[in-house]
């Protein structure tokens with residue numbers, strides 16, 4: 001499938017009109033007057049907005065709760081690969097900051113080589129704008145959005161819960177909202193994930209700087225990203241250009257904070273960017289679930305980062321958030337309709353099955369690739385810069401015409417690479 005992009009981003013007037021609508025929704029006391037919602041979604045990132053949109057589009061009364069005011073900053077490269085594009089709501093206009101046609105690969109600053117493609121490889125977005133637009137698409141489908149609403153906990157039993165078909169969602173100020181089903185999409189430090197009992201096997205620390213640069217530096221990066229295979233096991237760094245700002249980041253396993261900071265500083269230094277003052281420097285954890293981790297408890301489902309759904313090797317999470325969010329919204333509708341606990345449990349198990357058979361399988365391949373990559377980054381680098389089939393596989397994955405799992409299924413060479421993890 002070819003990339004299709006909008007010719008122009010939405011107008012400022014369009015944004016302003018929608019912001020006003022959001023403000024009205026946020027202040028609407030109907031969001032907390034004791035009525036029972038069909039579905040309450042916690043967190044308005046890509047996962048939560050996708051879930052709220054799906055539930056609202058099915059005609060259910062849906063409330064989307066977000067602790068921040070939108071648009072809000074999120075530490076993220078904003079790389080939109082094919083599967084993310086394909087999971088966007090119909091008619092959604094991607095607010096692209098750049099279109100990537102070239103990748104510069106390096107191995108901890110050495111053996112640098114740029115590969116180019118006539119066709120676009122993937123897109124780049126600014127997350128505040130992208131997430132804001134996704135939340136607006138959920139509102140357009142009929143969901144109610146309430147910002148500045150931090151959820152402190154959910155309760156499925158006890159005095160706050162009027163009956164067994166209801167979940168209580170308690171806000172930081174003590175206000176209690178009620179729903180027939182709840183979707184936790186509250187990101188990698190998820191409270192709802194803790195309630196559900198999500199178990200993790202991989203936690204990484206991502207560090208990023210947004211670096212405004214002069215026009216001549218921006219022109220040098222336009223349409224080109226950098227991927228640097230890093231000095232720490234399983235680590236890598238990137239430069240993602242977004243007009244007059246470069247997003248420069250690194251990711252490595254948690255517990256190596258000082259070395260990860262040093263890696264970012266070295267990367268910025270050797271790219272000649274140390275003289276420019278970052279407008280934002282931030283860090284964020286990414287988390288991958290264990291294969292058998294729960295995705296639901298009672299009438300509560302989790303999706304996206306809250307569920308530990310993330311590609312373990314690249315730490316690509318937007319497509320996982322959009323895809324699991326939509327599934328969670330669809331199954332939350334069925335849980336909301338469920339007449340008893342047995343039916344609700346059956347629907348929750350169906351959700352788990354849908355996630356595990358698709359995203360779970362992709363995570364399994366990513367996990368194995370990360371194991372090999374952690375030990376042999378040079379092998380990956382050499383293949384990508386010097387072996388055409390590896391580059392072609394990379395371009396097909398980023399464009400979305402196949403997945404890592406698809407490559408492994410069809411390529412004996414890729415299977416041999418995965419088998420290397422068993423060798424000393």
Ligand SMILES: Cc1cc2nc3c(=O)[nH]c(=O)nc-3n(C[C@H](O)[C@H](O)[C@H](O)COP(=O)(O)OP(=O)(O)OC[C@H]3O[C@@H](n4cnc5c(N)ncnc54)[C@H](O)[C@@H]3O)c2cc1C
Pocket residue numbers: 042043044045046047048065066067068072074075076077078079080084149150151152185186187188191205206207208249250251284285286303304305306310315316317318319321
């Ligand atoms: C450094 C870094 C770079 C990355 N780069 C990429 C990339 O280029 N491409 C890619 O695909 N993925 C990338 N990822 C992963 C991607 O950012 C995440 O996987 C994705 O944001 C997950 O979306 P989400 O909706 O699950 O969670 P989030 O985007 O984190 O959204 C969660 C939302 O919930 C809200 N919230 C949290 N707690 C509460 C609460 N108690 N009550 C109410 N609201 C709450 C938050 O404010 C937030 O708006 C990167 C991650 C990191 C750390």
